[in-house]
Amino acid sequence: MADYEIPKLKEYPVIPVxxxxxxxxxxxxxxxADFQTALNFPGELVENWEQKAIDKIGELKGKYRSLQVxxxxxxxxxxxxxxxxxxxxxxxxxxxxxxxxxxxRQVYRRYYTFAGKLFGKLGIPGFVGAKEMTRExxxxxxxxxxxxxxxxxxxxxxxxGIDTAEISMAAREIMDSIGVGQKYCNEIIAKVFKxxxxxxxxxxxxxxxxxxxxxxxKDATGVDVKFPLDVKGAEILLVTPSADFFAEPHVDGLMxxxxxxxxxxVSWTVSSYASEAANFGMFIGSYENMRKVxxxxxxxxxxxxxxxxxxxxxxxAWRVAYxxxxxxAGPFDFLDPNYPVPQHICEFTHDLIQKGKLKFDKSANDRRxxxxxxxxxxxxxxxxxxxxGGQFTIPREIIKAVCNNFYDMPPDTIxxxxxxxxxxxxxxxxxxxxxxxxxxxxxxxALKHVVENNGVTHMAAICAICKSQFTKVIPYYGFKMDxxxxxxxxxxxxxxxxxx
Amino acid sequence: MxxxxxxxxxxxxxxxxxxxxxxxxxxxxxxxxxxxxxxxxTPAPVTKAGVVWRxxxxxxxxxxxFKSNRWIWIFGWMFHFALLLAFLRHLRYVFTPDCLIWPxxxxxxxxNAGKYGAYxxxxxxxxxxxxxxxxxxxxxxxxxxxxxMLILIMGIAGSGTWMSFINHxxxxxxxxxxxxxxxxxxQALPTDGVLLTHLTLVLILMxxxxxxxxxxAPGVFFSPTxxxxxxxxxxxxxxxxxxxxxxGN
Ligand code: HEM
Ligand code: SF4
Ligand code: SF4
Numbered sequence: 001m002a003d004y005e006i007p008k009l010k011e012y013p014v015i016p017v018x019x020x021x022x023x024x025x026x027x028x029x030x031x032x033a034d035f036q037t038a039l040n041f042p043g044e045l046v047e048n049w050e051q052k053a054i055d056k057i058g059e060l061k062g063k064y065r066s067l068q069v070x071x072x073x074x075x076x077x078x079x080x081x082x083x084x085x086x087x088x089x090x091x092x093x094x095x096x097x098x099x100x101x102x103x104x105r106q107v108y109r110r111y112y113t114f115a116g117k118l119f120g121k122l123g124i125p126g127f128v129g130a131k132e133m134t135r136e137x138x139x140x141x142x143x144x145x146x147x148x149x150x151x152x153x154x155x156x157x158x159x160x161g162i163d164t165a166e167i168s169m170a171a172r173e174i175m176d177s178i179g180v181g182q183k184y185c186n187e188i189i190a191k192v193f194k195x196x197x198x199x200x201x202x203x204x205x206x207x208x209x210x211x212x213x214x215x216x217x218k219d220a221t222g223v224d225v226k227f228p229l230d231v232k233g234a235e236i237l238l239v240t241p242s243a244d245f246f247a248e249p250h251v252d253g254l255m256x257x258x259x260x261x262x263x264x265x266v267s268w269t270v271s272s273y274a275s276e277a278a279n280f281g282m283f284i285g286s287y288e289n290m291r292k293v294x295x296x297x298x299x300x301x302x303x304x305x306x307x308x309x310x311x312x313x314x315x316x317a318w319r320v321a322y323x324x325x326x327x328x329a330g331p332f333d334f335l336d337p338n339y340p341v342p343q344h345i346c347e348f349t350h351d352l353i354q355k356g357k358l359k360f361d362k363s364a365n366d367r368r369x370x371x372x373x374x375x376x377x378x379x380x381x382x383x384x385x386x387x388x389g390g391q392f393t394i395p396r397e398i399i400k401a402v403c404n405n406f407y408d409m410p411p412d413t414i415x416x417x418x419x420x421x422x423x424x425x426x427x428x429x430x431x432x433x434x435x436x437x438x439x440x441x442x443x444x445x446a447l448k449h450v451v452e453n454n455g456v457t458h459m460a461a462i463c464a465i466c467k468s469q470f471t472k473v474i475p476y477y478g479f480k481m482d483x484x485x486x487x488x489x490x491x492x493x494x495x496x497x498x499x500x
Numbered sequence: 501m502x503x504x505x506x507x508x509x510x511x512x513x514x515x516x517x518x519x520x521x522x523x524x525x526x527x528x529x530x531x532x533x534x535x536x537x538x539x540x541x542t543p544a545p546v547t548k549a550g551v552v553w554r555x556x557x558x559x560x561x562x563x564x565x566f567k568s569n570r571w572i573w574i575f576g577w578m579f580h581f582a583l584l585l586a587f588l589r590h591l592r593y594v595f596t597p598d599c600l601i602w603p604x605x606x607x608x609x610x611x612n613a614g615k616y617g618a619y620x621x622x623x624x625x626x627x628x629x630x631x632x633x634x635x636x637x638x639x640x641x642x643x644x645x646x647x648x649m650l651i652l653i654m655g656i657a658g659s660g661t662w663m664s665f666i667n668h669x670x671x672x673x674x675x676x677x678x679x680x681x682x683x684x685x686x687q688a689l690p691t692d693g694v695l696l697t698h699l700t701l702v703l704i705l706m707x708x709x710x711x712x713x714x715x716x717a718p719g720v721f722f723s724p725t726x727x728x729x730x731x732x733x734x735x736x737x738x739x740x741x742x743x744x745x746x747x748g749n
Contacts, residue, residue, distance in 0.1 A: 018640055063533075065530060065533040065722060066723075066725070069530055069723055070723075072526070072715040072716075072719055073713070073716040073719030073720065073723070074716070076642055076646050077565070078572065078635065078637055079564075082637065096641065102641065115711045126644075127644050129645065129646075156541055157568030157569075159720070161541055161558075161726040166539070287742065291742075323538045324538070324732070326736050327732065327736060327737050327742070330736045340733045341733060379542070381539070383730055388546060388730065391542065416542070
């Protein structure tokens with residue numbers, strides 16, 4: 001199946017012995033000039049790039065307190081070294097969070113600290129962990145900053161909250177600024193600017209797809225559940241990852257949202273202009289690009305005259321929506337102040353369940369024994385509901401309301417300690433398949449645990465990337481693609497449609 | 501006053517200046533640099549009071565470290581707590597008995613905790629140093645300066661312990677020296693080898709503080725993942741440079 005070794009699933013997670021350089025060859029394709037310039041980056045490696053990269057570090061650390069504080073504060077205690085799924089899956093020491101940070105920190109220390117400058121002049125910068133900016137360093141950056149899914153697991157365990165995601169975002173922005181971007185992310189962002197979504201689905205295709213879904217639901221239930229597109233004056237604008245329009249099991253989730261809206265009796269619409277919840281601007285650390293993508297949602301909401309914005313199931317999109325949307329594209333004073341802006345579809349559904357407004361036939365899900373994968377960006381970079389930790393309880397309460405059988409995976413692999421699926425942070429591309437398979441190891445071990453001990457048959461997720469990644473990689477570990485389901489797919493299967 | 505005393509007087513003022521100016525400049529830099537996005541590691545507190553509590557558990561108990569690695573936590577916390585005790589014990593060199601807080605400084609508990617805490621400090625430091633040598637992951641991320649930092653502090657703790665248990669120095673004269681520094685009327689320093697070693701190492705520590713990873717001490721308070729309130733939907737958060745983008749279109 002693959003020309004590399006698939007990691008073995010062990011009974012207990014084992015911290016691997018270091019194997020320096022084993023994943024140095026894992027690097028995604030470089031973006032072509034067209035896609036670089038579409039994002040306002042130089043098309044190819046610029047002249048004098050060493051100095052420009054150094055200058056960019058200076059610029060970014062002046063704009064982001066996180067970067068400045070994190071570069072200074074690490075004491076090399078080692079607490080984070082065994083926390084990254086990519087290290088656990090590859091054994092490459094540069095995938096230990098602190099070592100990944102050090103790839104940038106060493107250059108910062110060399111050019112921006114007294115100690116680094118002094119020992120650099122003496123010819124022994126390594127004495128204080130400093131290093132000159134060279135081609136070799138740039139190559140390491142390109143490899144290892146694209147082996148970080150920006151999942152923030154390390155930041156939970158660092159005594160100063162040092163978040164390697166912040167460092168890898170900065171590093172990607174620096175590389176973009178000297179003309180070395182990543183093909184997958186930058187092409188996608190360019191597509192959003194041009195067409196409105198990551199997949200490049202134009203309005204007519206979207207319309208077709210949604211009509212098709214209406215027919216499917218009608219055939220299966222006999223009920224006219226609408227999937228409206230570009231409807232002016234609708235109450236809710238649904239912003240959902242474009243994978244929801246056709247990928248499996250995402251689309252089953254979309255049917256779930258539609259049925260919930262139907263039962264709630266609210267009018268809603270998708271916008272073809274902002275037909276994408278994902279915002280890959282975050283992955284490349286580019287505030288400007290992230291903002292440009294986010295502004296499309298504001299424009300669509302204004303144009304359609306909606307009163308509320310609801311986001312579909314997507315992890316990093318929910319981070320951008322929950323944590324950043326108000327900053328990037330706010331204020332949203334033109335929306336109904338009685339609801340949080342934006343709202344997560346799980347908050348929406350959960351609220352109706354709490355009020356007893358939805359009827360379920362739980363036995364419809366009896367063929368499934370469920371577990372739930374906390375997506376990293378939802379778990380560690382956002383919230384649902386009004387209490388801290390709502391992002392853990394709300395999806396689980398929904399699942400338990402629609403399924404009879406639910407078991408959690410081991411506690412050190414869920415909640416704030418959750419392991420990334422292995423494909424987040426802009427790494428969900430075929431050119432990184434080996435990394436994706438290896439990075440899924442800790443989650444696969446946790447899944448195996450509940451499969452063997454509790455007879456779990458399916459794992460639910462609320463992230464488009466997690467769902468795509470898992471369906472692709474779990475076969476390598478002996479599971480089946482269709483063992484991955486959307487949370488709202490479970491809702492969809494159990495909901496009793498009471499309205500016509 | 502001999503030349504040796506004069507040179508220590510001079511070095512102390514210089515080291516103090518570097519320490520204070522260096523750390524102040526760093527704190528100003530951290531405080532002035534904007535945090536343009538809300539990035540608390542969640543679940544995070546939703547109120548300011550909650551953030552104060554979260555920060556207190558980090559600074560006092562090393563809460564996140566406790567979650568991540570019990571060994572580092574035990575060694576690290578022991579070392580820092582003993583450092584605090586040693587600091588308190590040293591206050592008696594700086595304050596005089598006519599001072600209001602003197603009873604708080606010069607009592608059985610503070611003096612003994614500081615004295616015996618030194619063993620805990622050495623034990624903690626030895627544990628941290630051992631990890632650096634023995635655990636392959638920690639060895640990989642360590643530079644020579646990381647080992648030297650621990651050895652330096654062990655040197656300070658070791659020479660200090662030596663003086664409090666074995667080779668007592670003339671602390672009356674030492675106190676006069678310290679008070680002399682504070683009142684800008686330099687006094688002679690006891691010329692004891694162990695004491696001079698102890699003081700020299702402290703001088704080195706003061707000088708490297710603002711240019712090394714010791715910046716973690718002020719840094720932790722400025723870490724956005726730990727000090728931000730989780731309320732982005734309720735309150736718009738925007739940095740000055742980001743606001744400029746808005747007026748641009
Ligand atoms: C706000 C005050 C401080 C806090 C919250 C704090 C916290 C920490 C934590 C959590 C660690 C990592 C665990 C460990 O290796 O011990 C650490 C390491 C360290 N701290 Fe502090 N610290 C503070 C002040 C200081 C001060 C004033 C010094 C000055 C001597 C210091 C010296 C060190 C050293 C040398 C290390 C690295 C230990 C190693 O190499 O493993 N800390 N600190
Ligand atoms: S953010 Fe996640 S992927 Fe990146 S270094 Fe930390 S644990 Fe690893
Ligand atoms: S846990 Fe934090 S301070 Fe410790 S080595 Fe990792 S990044 Fe550095």
